[in-house]
Amino acid sequence: MTEEEYEDELAKSEALVNSLQALDSTKAKRLNPIRRLVQADQALADPAVEAKITQISKSIATAAEESTERVGIKGPPMRTKSVNVKRAKKATKKKKAAAKVSPISAAPYFFYVPGPVFLTPRDFKDIQHTDDYLFIAVLIERSRLSGWLNGERPPEISPNHYSAKNLRKILVRKRNFWILRTFLQNPVAPPSTIKIDGRTICSEGKWHNTAFIKRLSSLRHPIAMGQPDELLANLHAQRFYSWCDLTQPEPCTLTGQPPEAPKLPPNTPNNQKKRDRMLSKWRDSEGTNVHLQLICPLDGPVIPISVGIATPTSTWKDLCGRAYASLHCPHCLARLHSKLAFKN
Numbered sequence: 001m002t003e004e005e006y007e008d009e010l011a012k013s014e015a016l017v018n019s020l021q022a023l024d025s026t027k028a029k030r031l032n033p034i035r036r037l038v039q040a041d042q043a044l045a046d047p048a049v050e051a052k053i054t055q056i057s058k059s060i061a062t063a064a065e066e067s068t069e070r071v072g073i074k075g076p077p078m079r080t081k082s083v084n085v086k087r088a089k090k091a092t093k094k095k096k097a098a099a100k101v102s103p104i105s106a107a108p109y110f111f112y113v114p115g116p117v118f119l120t121p122r123d124f125k126d127i128q129h130t131d132d133y134l135f136i137a138v139l140i141e142r143s144r145l146s147g148w149l150n151g152e153r154p155p156e157i158s159p160n161h162y163s164a165k166n167l168r169k170i171l172v173r174k175r176n177f178w179i180l181r182t183f184l185q186n187p188v189a190p191p192s193t194i195k196i197d198g199r200t201i202c203s204e205g206k207w208h209n210t211a212f213i214k215r216l217s218s219l220r221h222p223i224a225m226g227q228p229d230e231l232l233a234n235l236h237a238q239r240f241y242s243w244c245d246l247t248q249p250e251p252c253t254l255t256g257q258p259p260e261a262p263k264l265p266p267n268t269p270n271n272q273k274k275r276d277r278m279l280s281k282w283r284d285s286e287g288t289n290v291h292l293q294l295i296c297p298l299d300g301p302v303i304p305i306s307v308g309i310a311t312p313t314s315t316w317k318d319l320c321g322r323a324y325a326s327l328h329c330p331h332c333l334a335r336l337h338s339k340l341a342f343k344n
Contacts, residue, residue: 141240
């Protein structure tokens with residue numbers, strides 16, 4: 001081996017030794033954190049060290065509480081309490097809004113019982129299509145003794161005779177007078193959505209609010225789900241207007257109140273049109289009365305409950321959905337007033 005070859009081999013050996021030393025130092029650096037973690041775990045496993053750490057943690061927590069009390073900072077419990085207070089106030093407002101009686105907008109003949117001088121429905125429709133349910137109930141009572149009633153018609157039209165049985169069918173079917181009772185007495189929920197005073201009772205074929213459903217048995221005319229309705233089964237024996245005298249010229253008339261003056265916004269140029277519109281609407285209502293009750297032929301003057309019934313979701317997808325807003329007697333759930341609220 002020549003001198004040059006010997007020097008090359010020596011240089012290669014030195015380079016290999018240097019690389020191995022660098023690799024050992026890299027491994028040592030990587031292993032140092034692991035060694036420290038192992039040493040820390042071993043130290044924490046010592047009971048004396050663990051007791052010392054617990055004592056230090058307690059002293060830190062005590063110092064933090066004392067500083068918080070001195071500065072007057074509200075901690076998490078106080079924030080939780082304030083949130084609960086706000087929620088309670090919102091719930092109280094909702095209950096007050098639900099308990100507040102709203103004025104009823106309906107035709108005048110919904111607020112008084114027709115006396116003997118009324119011989120035809122007061123909405124000027126025939127008996128088969130009238131919405132004057134109070135008049136039909138009067139006819140049922142007038143025909144109770146004989147079982148028949150001679151319907152009053154103009155001279156050019158031949159007389160039409162109605163039996164008390166047919167009059168009851170007209171009252172129940174044509175107006176869907178007790179449609180809510182029919183829904184609620186059935187254990188199988190209808191596909192429609194039903195809301196009573198803003199609370200969902202039925203949705204998509206499923207009953208909700210079991211607390212309300214349980215109260216059905218405590219009504220003046222109780223409902224037992226899954227059992228025949230005694231009120232409807234014995235409708236022929238039910239006496240309408242047992243609470244008043246139909247022989248009187250005015251058997252019952254609800255007293256109303258004149259509409260209150262509107263609360264106008266400030267008299268500024270920007271509010272002028274709004275003020276004029278509100279005043280015009282108020283002047284147009286002069287001579288009319290605001291009522292808070294409706295007359296149920298079975299239970300008399302009542303403060304009605306509001307009910308919303310919407311057709312199934314499939315009808316809205318097919319652009320034929322309907323939603324109805326109605327007012328019902330709180331005792332027998334008779335539908336006293338109804339109107340179309342929404343449609344596609």
